[in-house]
Amino acid sequence: MGTIPISSAAAFATGLKAAVQSVFVYVIFGTFIGYGALCHDLDFSLPWAVASTVLIWAGPAQVIVVTALGSGVPVGEAAIAVTLSGLRLLPMVAALLPLIRTPATRFWHLLLPAHLTAVSMWVESLRIAPKLPRERRIAFCNGLGIGMVVAAVAAAILGFVLAERLPPLFGAAVLFLTPMSFTVSIARNSRELVDRLAFAFGLTLTPMFALAGIDLALLAGGVLAGTLAFAVHRVVAIVREASSEDASASDGAPSPKPGEGP
Amino acid sequence: MSTTVRELGPYLALVLVGFLPNEIWRIFGIVVARGINEDSELMVWIRAVATAILAGIIAQLILTPPGALAIVPLMVRLGAVTAGFLAFLVVRRSVFVGVLVGELALVIGASLWPQI
Numbered sequence: 001m002g003t004i005p006i007s008s009a010a011a012f013a014t015g016l017k018a019a020v021q022s023v024f025v026y027v028i029f030g031t032f033i034g035y036g037a038l039c040h041d042l043d044f045s046l047p048w049a050v051a052s053t054v055l056i057w058a059g060p061a062q063v064i065v066v067t068a069l070g071s072g073v074p075v076g077e078a079a080i081a082v083t084l085s086g087l088r089l090l091p092m093v094a095a096l097l098p099l100i101r102t103p104a105t106r107f108w109h110l111l112l113p114a115h116l117t118a119v120s121m122w123v124e125s126l127r128i129a130p131k132l133p134r135e136r137r138i139a140f141c142n143g144l145g146i147g148m149v150v151a152a153v154a155a156a157i158l159g160f161v162l163a164e165r166l167p168p169l170f171g172a173a174v175l176f177l178t179p180m181s182f183t184v185s186i187a188r189n190s191r192e193l194v195d196r197l198a199f200a201f202g203l204t205l206t207p208m209f210a211l212a213g214i215d216l217a218l219l220a221g222g223v224l225a226g227t228l229a230f231a232v233h234r235v236v237a238i239v240r241e242a243s244s245e246d247a248s249a250s251d252g253a254p255s256p257k258p259g260e261g262p
Numbered sequence: 263m264s265t266t267v268r269e270l271g272p273y274l275a276l277v278l279v280g281f282l283p284n285e286i287w288r289i290f291g292i293v294v295a296r297g298i299n300e301d302s303e304l305m306v307w308i309r310a311v312a313t314a315i316l317a318g319i320i321a322q323l324i325l326t327p328p329g330a331l332a333i334v335p336l337m338v339r340l341g342a343v344t345a346g347f348l349a350f351l352v353v354r355r356s357v358f359v360g361v362l363v364g365e366l367a368l369v370i371g372a373s374l375w376p377q378i
Contacts, residue, residue, distance in 0.1 A: 023358045038329070048272050055281045060319060063328050065280040075270060078279045086284040088319065091312035093291025098300035107292065114288040119316065169372060171330030176368050177361065179323040180343055184350040184360035186316055198310040202317025207325055221318045226311030233306065 004133050011136035015143020018128055022144075024120035025151050027181040031059055032152040034174030036159025037166055038063070042070035049156050054149060058118050059178050060085045084218055091226075092122045100129055100137035113138055116145025123185045194233035201225035338371035 006014070019025065032053065039049035044066065056062050061082045068078035093114045100113065117125075121144055128144075129137045159166075190196045206221030214220055270278065298305055323331075324339050331339070346364020353359040 023361070026358070027361060044272060048276065051273070052276050052280055055276065056284050058284055060323070061280060061284045065276070067328060068279065069272070069275065075275070075279055079283050082279060083283040083286075085319070086287045088312060088315040089284065089287040090291045090294065091308045091315065093288050094294040094298065095305065095309045095312055097292060097295035098298050098305065101295075110292050110295075114292050115285065117288060117291070168330070169369060172334050172372060173365055173369055175323075175327060175329060175331040176334075176339070176342065176365065179320045180346050180364040180368075181357065181361050182316060182320050183343060183347055184357045184364075186313060186320075187347065187350065188355050188357055190313065194306055194310050195313050198313040199317045202314030203321050205314075206318030207321045210322065210326075218315060218318050218322070222315030223311055225314035225317070226307065229310045229314065230303075230307045233310075234303075 004135050006133065006136055008136060008139040011132060011139035012143035014132070015140040015145075016147040017143075018124060018140075019144050019147025019151065022120070022124050022148075024124065024148065024181065024185070027177050028120060028148055028152050029155045030174045030177045032155035033159035033162070033166075034171060034177075035059070035062055035066075035152075036156035036161075037163040037171070038066050038159075039156070040160045040163035042066050044069070046157065046160050049160050050153050053152050053156050057115065057149060057152075058086060058089065063175075084216065087219055088119075088222070089117060092119075093117050096122060096125055096129075096141075099126070100134070100141055102134055105138070109138060113141040113145065116142065116149065118145075118148075119182055119185070121145045121148055123189055126189060192233075193236065194229050197229035197232055198226050201228050334368065334372045335375055338368065338375055342368035342371055 035053070036049055039046075039052075044052075052062055052065065056065065064081045064085060065078065067073075068081070096117060097110055097114070101110065121141070124144055125141050129140055132140050186199055190199055202222055202225040205225045206217055209217035209221040294308075298308070324343055325336070327334075327339065342364050345367040346360045346362075349363035350356060350360030
């Protein structure tokens with residue numbers, strides 16, 4: 001076992017710092033001011049607004065839950081809507097955890113980073129965590145996620161208290177923060193062709209499925225769009241391999257052995 | 263099915279309708295992540311599906327928005343998200359600039375073309 005340059009506590013603090021410096025802090029602040037105000041308007045208590053933010057920690061699901069109560073939607077229907085909106089968390093968690101675990105990591109070590117996984121935390125973790133020593137990435141992710149939750153709770157409290165004084169257009173503007181920030185942050189993290197295609201296919205296929213009245217459009221559209229993007233990625237990889245073999249074959253030169261490149 | 267959230271009480275409703283249906287996916291995510299190599303092609307596919315589902319959520323939030331955002335006309339919502347995305351591309355792929363320009367476009371557009 002070699003020594004690790006930074007301690008767990010320092011990695012946790014790095015995560016907190018990354019949360020504060022992330023552009024998402026502004027987005028989270030705006031979004032959760034709106035959420036706090038929504039809770040106030042729909043007759044929830046302030047402790048409920050805080051508890052729901054800590055326990056659910058997923059913007060779209062939280063908006064569905066409060067709106068459902070406000071309009072008296074049946075429990076079963078609301079739970080199905082939340083279940084569908086939460087679906088994205090499975091592949092997000094499955095994509096993040098292999099980057100941050102070590103052979104010594106236990107199941108329960110992963111519970112907190114998995115719970116803290118939300119779009120904002122996921123985007124920043126995928127970007128920053130690989131720069132840290134592997135043994136400290138979980139601590140980093142916990143610091144990052146907890147920093148973001150604290151910002152969200154503070155904003156929800158502020159929104160709850162200010163609810164009656166906020167202008168009407170403000171409500172529309174804070175609800176727009178979620179799709180706008182998701183769009184640009186996903187685009188920023190999509191450096192490879194497969195990610196860009198998945199994004200573009202998802203943007204177009206899911207609304208078409210929803211318009212056609214297909215059940216579970218989000219699931220069907222997402223899986224199909226992601227799989228199509230992956231298929232293109234595979235085809236491109238195979239074509240590239242084949243053409244590089246052709247090129248070396250027609251040159252009549254043996255392909256260079258690894259480590260023998262120019 | 264006909265039980266309303268209000269009859270359950272706010273905290274039981276929070277756990278049953280908000281916490282559990284959401285958290286279950288995170289737990290499944292931990293289970294699925296076991297045995298996946300971070301450099302494998304399976305990982306590329308999982309990331310592609312996550313990205314596509316997120317894109318679908320974005321599209322739905324813009325096309326059939328919740329609450330107060332629905333009062334802003336569809337063309338203004340589409341125009342604002344396009345403006346924000348273009349600003350992001352032009353100004354050094356800055357998320358901050360993208361969100362700021364998108365928000366400004368939405369507020370200005372909603373003021374110029376209020377819902378008829």
